[in-house]
Amino acid sequence: MSLAASIREQVRRRAQYPCEFCGTTEIDAGGMLTLDHFQPRAKEGSDTLENLSYACITCNQCKQDYWPRTKTAPILWNPRQESASQHFVEQEDGQLTALTPQADSFSPLHQNC
Numbered sequence: 001m002s003l004a005a006s007i008r009e010q011v012r013r014r015a016q017y018p019c020e021f022c023g024t025t026e027i028d029a030g031g032m033l034t035l036d037h038f039q040p041r042a043k044e045g046s047d048t049l050e051n052l053s054y055a056c057i058t059c060n061q062c063k064q065d066y067w068p069r070t071k072t073a074p075i076l077w078n079p080r081q082e083s084a085s086q087h088f089v090e091q092e093d094g095q096l097t098a099l100t101p102q103a104d105s106f107s108p109l110h111q112n113c
Contacts, residue, residue, distance in 0.1 A: 003035060003047060003052075007035075007047075007049070007052070008035055010049060011035055011049065011052045011053070011054050012032070012033075012054050014049070014054070014080075015053070015054035017054075018033075018054075019033055019054060019055050019056035019059055020053045020054050020055060020079035020080065021053070021055055021056070021059040021063075021079055022056060022058070022059055022096070023084065024056040024058070024059075029056055029057070033054050033055055033056050033057070033060075034054075034055050034056070034057055034060045035052050035053070035054065035055070036052070036053045036054075036055040036059070036060045036063060037051055037052060037053075038051050038052070038053050038076070038078060039051055039067055040064075040065035040066070040067055042065045043065060043067035045067070050080075053079065053080070063076070074101060074102075074104065074105030075101075075102055075105060076102065076105055077100070077102035077103055077105070082102075086099070086100065087099055087100045087102055087103035088103050
């Protein structure tokens, strides 16, 4: 994706530098993370700041261009609208357990990677 460096930096700062989905830091990832379209461009998403997320490569690749196709399809948790603690609990081994349907829809994306 080719967005201006200033847009990338705005998204990065807004996220405060970790992945907005899983919390992986730039230090853990070994460098800057990626920009992800929350609603994919392939599914009529825009390049607006509101639609861009700062995401680690794992979250970005697992999510790919997922977007609910029907009103009954699982919706994704939006990390900028609700905190992770509302949707996930971290287990002692570091694994995340889903607490809500939105978290359940995100979890299979990681399992399919």
